[in-house]
């Protein structure tokens with residue numbers, strides 16, 4: 058039902074945003090727009106099912122909203138900081154576009170922030186690239202770099218908060234504050250992550266995606282209790298980050314979560 062809701066809402070938005078004659082572009086935007094948001098929401102529900110304490114704190118926070126949430130509730134990270142932290146942590150750990158590719162326009166040299174040791178023992182400080190060469194950028198690897206995030210494979214939304222976990226005291230923090238590395242140690246994308254890429258070709262739908270994500274997650278978490286099914290999940294990158302049940306990979310994409318009414 059929710060995946061249906063997400064698809065319908067995303068498609069309505071695309072129809073409003075784009076000229077209907079541009080069918081190819083519409084198809085691309087449908088893929089870029091709704092599969093990405095629904096994938097991130099699915100991973101969020103799975104992560105919350107496994108982290109009951111995070112789930113309760115998130116529910117506690119969104120229940121403080123009197124009536125329906127407003128636009129400001131979702132765009133100002135100080136109003137619902139725990140929701141914002143869950144959003145950032147999911148976008149960090151489960152970027153739907155787990156890798157990105159760029160084609161080199163002209164021969165160039167890419168400087169490295171930190172030198173790496175080559176096979177011959179020498180230190181490499183930059184990488185020469187040639188025109189038309191394709192560079193693969195591991196978005197998920199950047200987002201889960203232990204040198205930057207420490208326990209990078211752990212789902213811990215409080216890493217993004219000053220209040221460290223108490224939803225009532227939680228306060229949004231920025232790179233360089235309270236355990237979040239300084240901006241110059243992170244990549245230049247949204248919140249120091251590579252989820253939406255960075256630079257002039259950064260995802261054009263990013264703000265809409267974040268708004269949509271928070272609006273849907275708020276609705277879900279207010280009404281449903283999410284529980285873990287106990288099955289192990291493995292992830293592969295099939296264009297989008299793809300979850301499958303370990304040992305049952307042949308059955309295709311799967312990310313089961315038990316839902317009951319709160």
Ligand code: HEM
Nearest residue numbers: 089090093094097153154252253254258259260261262266
């Ligand atoms: C969680 C949700 C989303 C994620 C993680 C995401 C991520 C990305 C990434 C990594 C790129 C590639 C940027 C590059 O070339 O380096 C991209 C491009 C793009 N995205 Fe998103 N996206 C999301 C949602 C959306 C939504 C909701 C829309 C539209 C309403 C959208 C529209 C686009 C478009 C049109 C591009 C191409 C931009 C260009 O080439 O200049 N995306 N997105």
